[in-house]
Amino acid sequence: MRYLYLLCLLASSTLTAQTIDFITGIDGPSGMTTLGSTIFFSQYSGGKISFTDLNDPDNNVVDLLTGLGQPYGVAIHDGYLYYAENDFDRLSRVELGNLDAEPEEIVSQIVTPNAVHAHGDYLYFTHFPDEGEVYRLSFDNLEAAPDTILRGLDDPGGLLVIGNELYISEFGTGTVSKIRVNDFDSERTIVLDNLVGPNHMTYHEGILYVGLFSQGWIVTLDIASGQADVLLDNLLEPTGLAIVNNELYIGLFVDDKIVKLELPNSTAGPEEDLSLQLFPNPSTDWIQLQGWEGEAALFASSGQYLGSAQIRSQEVLSVSHLPQGQYWIVLPNGRSLPFVKQ
Numbered sequence: 001m002r003y004l005y006l007l008c009l010l011a012s013s014t015l016t017a018q019t020i021d022f023i024t025g026i027d028g029p030s031g032m033t034t035l036g037s038t039i040f041f042s043q044y045s046g047g048k049i050s051f052t053d054l055n056d057p058d059n060n061v062v063d064l065l066t067g068l069g070q071p072y073g074v075a076i077h078d079g080y081l082y083y084a085e086n087d088f089d090r091l092s093r094v095e096l097g098n099l100d101a102e103p104e105e106i107v108s109q110i111v112t113p114n115a116v117h118a119h120g121d122y123l124y125f126t127h128f129p130d131e132g133e134v135y136r137l138s139f140d141n142l143e144a145a146p147d148t149i150l151r152g153l154d155d156p157g158g159l160l161v162i163g164n165e166l167y168i169s170e171f172g173t174g175t176v177s178k179i180r181v182n183d184f185d186s187e188r189t190i191v192l193d194n195l196v197g198p199n200h201m202t203y204h205e206g207i208l209y210v211g212l213f214s215q216g217w218i219v220t221l222d223i224a225s226g227q228a229d230v231l232l233d234n235l236l237e238p239t240g241l242a243i244v245n246n247e248l249y250i251g252l253f254v255d256d257k258i259v260k261l262e263l264p265n266s267t268a269g270p271e272e273d274l275s276l277q278l279f280p281n282p283s284t285d286w287i288q289l290q291g292w293e294g295e296a297a298l299f300a301s302s303g304q305y306l307g308s309a310q311i312r313s314q315e316v317l318s319v320s321h322l323p324q325g326q327y328w329i330v331l332p333n334g335r336s337l338p339f340v341k342q
Contacts, residue, residue: 019259022249023052023059029251029258031074032240036299036330039249040081041240042071049074049083054244065094073116077139078308082123084113091125097305106142119161120294126156134168149184157199162223169198169210176210192221192228202241211238278329282340286316292331299328
């Protein structure tokens, strides 16, 4: 089935959403990802990957890597930051939390690598020219050649796995499509059409957010109902997107800054709220996360990243080794669940 959505604003319509500056004075912000309260972002024009802690009242920016060749997409998995460099035609990673760590090249000689997305056991990435492709690489065997899972795309600029479906934005065709991750031979379904320069995407509480680089819009898609809407229409070349604590962070390439927007309160119904539960809480030996399968990260109350794990149905996670105190389980969709270790 193919769904087409024409996103347009009537001349009489007015959008009231307003952004505020979060970080200014950076150099071509592009890709963006989060780990707990920390936002990592690439500076395409400045050749850097930097980060800031949302708990820092001064929003200080720390450069993690410098001297890069037009860094673009970024993703985090199991304590490593993965990133693409357009100019050097390579995909690399660096260990987080180790100030002496040197970057490690993962894939080389790939023309203009672009989007990077980590989900489950795999790293997904694209290259950007016409006849673009989507690749998948297993975290269990990073030395292997990546699998080409999709071909013939027109400037694929964004990747995002939601549930068991991979969403792809194509800059050239002005579309966002999806395909089942366990059946890449099936036909892709167009979920958004008639867009102008769709690029980076993010997801939060049932809503897909897409930045339109060429049009300066942020559009949304309700995954369940298929309802599309325009959230913002007054930006200059929006790039990376991330959501933390119900706030949407947006990189603006031309303005050399990151802005943020407080999102409306969740409209999730009671069933959706109750489907995700962590128990027992407090706990002494183990916890179980009901209603979620996939990667989850563990943080101390101080914001320190303690590691990540793959959550599977009916499995329990040992917390017996943790000191007493409060901790947080953070999911890739931005949901955070606190628990107390006794």
